[in-house]
Amino acid sequence: xxxxxxxxxxxxxxCVRCRDFLATSRTLVPIELLSCQSRxxxxxxxxxxxxxxxxxxxxxxxxxxxGPAAFLVAMWAxxxxxxxxxxxxxxxxxxxxERFFVAISSQRRRIASFLTKPRCEDGDVxxxxxxxxxxxxxxxxxxx
Amino acid sequence: MEPVxxxxxxxxxxIAYAVVSVGLTIGLARVLFRSGAVFLEDVFKETPxxxxxxxxxxxxxxxxxxxxxxxxxxxxxxxxxxxxxxxVLAWKLGALLISLGVMHFFNMxxxxxxxxxxxxxxxxPPVAPQMRLPMPVAMPVHxxxxxxxx
Numbered sequence: 419x420x421x422x423x424x425x426x427x428x429x430x431x432x433c434v435r436c437r438d439f440l441a442t443s444r445t446l447v448p449i450e451l452l453s454c455q456s457r458x459x460x461x462x463x464x465x466x467x468x469x470x471x472x473x474x475x476x477x478x479x480x481x482x483x484x485g486p487a488a489f490l491v492a493m494w495a496x497x498x499x500x501x502x503x504x505x506x507x508x509x510x511x512x513x514x515x516e517r518f519f520v521a522i523s524s525q526r527r528r529i530a531s532f533l534t535k536p537r538c539e540d541g542d543v544x545x546x547x548x549x550x551x552x553x554x555x556x557x558x559x560x561x562x
Numbered sequence: 563m564e565p566v567x568x569x570x571x572x573x574x575x576x577i578a579y580a581v582v583s584v585g586l587t588i589g590l591a592r593v594l595f596r597s598g599a600v601f602l603e604d605v606f607k608e609t610p611x612x613x614x615x616x617x618x619x620x621x622x623x624x625x626x627x628x629x630x631x632x633x634x635x636x637x638x639x640x641x642x643x644x645x646x647x648x649x650v651l652a653w654k655l656g657a658l659l660i661s662l663g664v665m666h667f668f669n670m671x672x673x674x675x676x677x678x679x680x681x682x683x684x685x686x687p688p689v690a691p692q693m694r695l696p697m698p699v700a701m702p703v704h705x706x707x708x709x710x711x712x
Contacts, residue, residue: 419687446683466693481691491687500682507688559689 419481421448422495424488425463425474428453431530433473444497472523486519487559507561516558569640571647576636578651583632583658587625590662594669595621601673605680620672624665631661 424440427433437451452459454470463469463476468484475488483491493503506515522529595617602613635657641647 463695465695476695477691480695482693482695483687483689484692487689487692490689494687500685501678504682504685504688557692559692561689 419447419477419479421450421478422491423450423452423462423476423478424492425452425454425459425469425476427470427473427526428455430526432526433530440492440496443499445495446497446500447495449492449495483559485523486516489519489523490515490559509561512561569642571641571644572638575638575641575647575651579632579636579654582655584629586658586662587628587632590628590666591621591624594624594666598669598673601677605677616676620669624669627665628658628662632658 424437426437440449441451452462454460454474459469463474463482466474466476466482466484468474472485473488473492475483475491490503490507493499493506505511598617598620599613602617603610606613606616635654638650638654641650
């Protein structure tokens, strides 16, 4: 794996802050940051059903991580947090971490509204091809 | 004022203490150097010179801390009998050995930590991907959007 693409929600202030954090952190794998609202994200990863709903991380080899697994892989790419990504995917902490990431992700707009006024990247609201119906959660990632 | 009478047993105690503490420190530093080299060679595979340098610097720190501590605890209030002299010597050597032990475990911790860091850098992601895109997507490079490791 030579590169990871992190597809975040550009319409959520919390996510934009996290993106800024990722962009300034020391990484072990180069990270490309892409807003899910951007045309490029839709063109490249349009057939990932959870795009725009959950955090999506794609490797340059086509591997896709969704939801809590994507959080873990993003942590894994950071030099200072790789150790923690393994700790949080171990049997003791994995269930807790999973619930935490799901909560953060589903409440992100609400959390962001506490932090600051929403700041939309591309101006308009995120409209995803699957936004009209409720999506089930992505299948759980298998821990190694 | 009473003239200070030097304790007749103190000089042999000091001599024994100095010989044992310096000998122990040198012996342990050699063990540390030899065994530590194996660890560090594994960590710095591409740069063997670096392994040697780090090892030497660790051993220098070990010498400084131990000899410094040994020198600090050498002073004694005196020993008027042979039994007291033996007790003073035993107490000092005990303190020295414990400090050497603490230093040793700290060194081992450092070696493990250095090694763990280097092992982490090549490990695969902790979670298997949930999905595979049919074809590896060609990724145009957008320099401004890519965070590089420095």
